[in-house]
Amino acid sequence: MIRFDQVSKRYPGGHEALSRLSFELERAEMVFLTGHSGAGKSTLLKLMMLMERPSQGQVFVSGQNLNRLSTRQIPQLRRQIGVVFQNHQLLFDRSVYDNVALPLLIEGYNPTEAGRRVRAALDKVGLLNKEKQNPIVLSGGEQQRVGIARAVVNKPKLLLADEPTGNLDPALSEEIMSLFQQFNDVGVTVLIASHDIALVRRLKKRVLGLANGELAFDGVLHNAANTE
Numbered sequence: 438m439i440r441f442d443q444v445s446k447r448y449p450g451g452h453e454a455l456s457r458l459s460f461e462l463e464r465a466e467m468v469f470l471t472g473h474s475g476a477g478k479s480t481l482l483k484l485m486m487l488m489e490r491p492s493q494g495q496v497f498v499s500g501q502n503l504n505r506l507s508t509r510q511i512p513q514l515r516r517q518i519g520v521v522f523q524n525h526q527l528l529f530d531r532s533v534y535d536n537v538a539l540p541l542l543i544e545g546y547n548p549t550e551a552g553r554r555v556r557a558a559l560d561k562v563g564l565l566n567k568e569k570q571n572p573i574v575l576s577g578g579e580q581q582r583v584g585i586a587r588a589v590v591n592k593p594k595l596l597l598a599d600e601p602t603g604n605l606d607p608a609l610s611e612e613i614m615s616l617f618q619q620f621n622d623v624g625v626t627v628l629i630a631s632h633d634i635a636l637v638r639r640l641k642k643r644v645l646g647l648a649n650g651e652l653a654f655d656g657v658l659h660n661a662a663n664t665e
């Protein structure tokens with residue numbers, strides 16, 4: 438589903454954010470990406486969406502070599518990828534429903550089909566009863582669930598999340614992770630950047646650990662007692 442082959446990224450005037458990074462994610466895997474601030478997590482996610490391009494090496498998403506995609510083909514790539522942000526980037530000038538519907542309107546869905554999909558997405562995150570509300574009145578956890586509904590409304594095969602629980606308490610963080618697990622259970626490939634090591638440990642998933650732009654760890658984290 439995803440392959441990084443000797444990928445390096447150097448920002449203009451900066452040092453290397455990623456250095457010769459290679460890894461693969463299988464279809465329907467759920468994997469965490471960890472590492473300190475500045476380790477390169479956001480850069481890695483941006484390369485998959487072509488928000489940045491590598492300085493060296495190749496990135497493959499669903500068999501497509503992203504180096505071969507032109508700027509014109511970027512929207513077609515991004516339609517295959519749902520993205521969840523820490524600050525969820527919701528629009529507070531419209532309802533929950535309209536926030537979730539936005540990606541579908543951009544793609545030109547007719548209102549009936551869009552409505553069906555929006556309600557299905559809101560149902561999956563348990564917010565069907567809030568569709569008419571403005572997201573500003575919702576709790577932090579609910580706002581993040583609206584962000585997730587928006588990310589999955591066009592049924593992407595790949596779901597990326599950048600610190601999706603960064604602003605949430607432990608109980609809400611667990612809830613959000615179990616939502617990602619539900620999408621993973623139906624075959625969606627999920628990659629979640631998180632520096633909440635305690636949470637990641639509990640979930641016992643594959644972890645890619647970045648340190649200074651290099652892959653420092655690839656495996657499952659066990660109890661604190663038998664690692665590090």
Ligand code: ADP
Pocket residue numbers: 448449451453454472473474475476477478479480481
């Ligand atoms: P993380 O998400 O793990 O915090 P980032 O990918 O944001 O790491 O950053 C990795 C490194 O690249 C850091 O040193 C950061 O300062 C640098 N960096 C990130 N984005 C840019 C940019 N647009 N221009 C220059 N340097 C950047």
Ligand code: ADP
Pocket residue numbers: 474475479
């Ligand atoms: P994160 O750790 O979540 O990546 P940051 O605060 O490091 O958040 O980065 C916020 C934004 O600023 C990102 O879009 C990142 O690419 C950009 N950025 C990060 N470091 C630099 C930098 N040294 N120079 C320019 N832009 C940067």
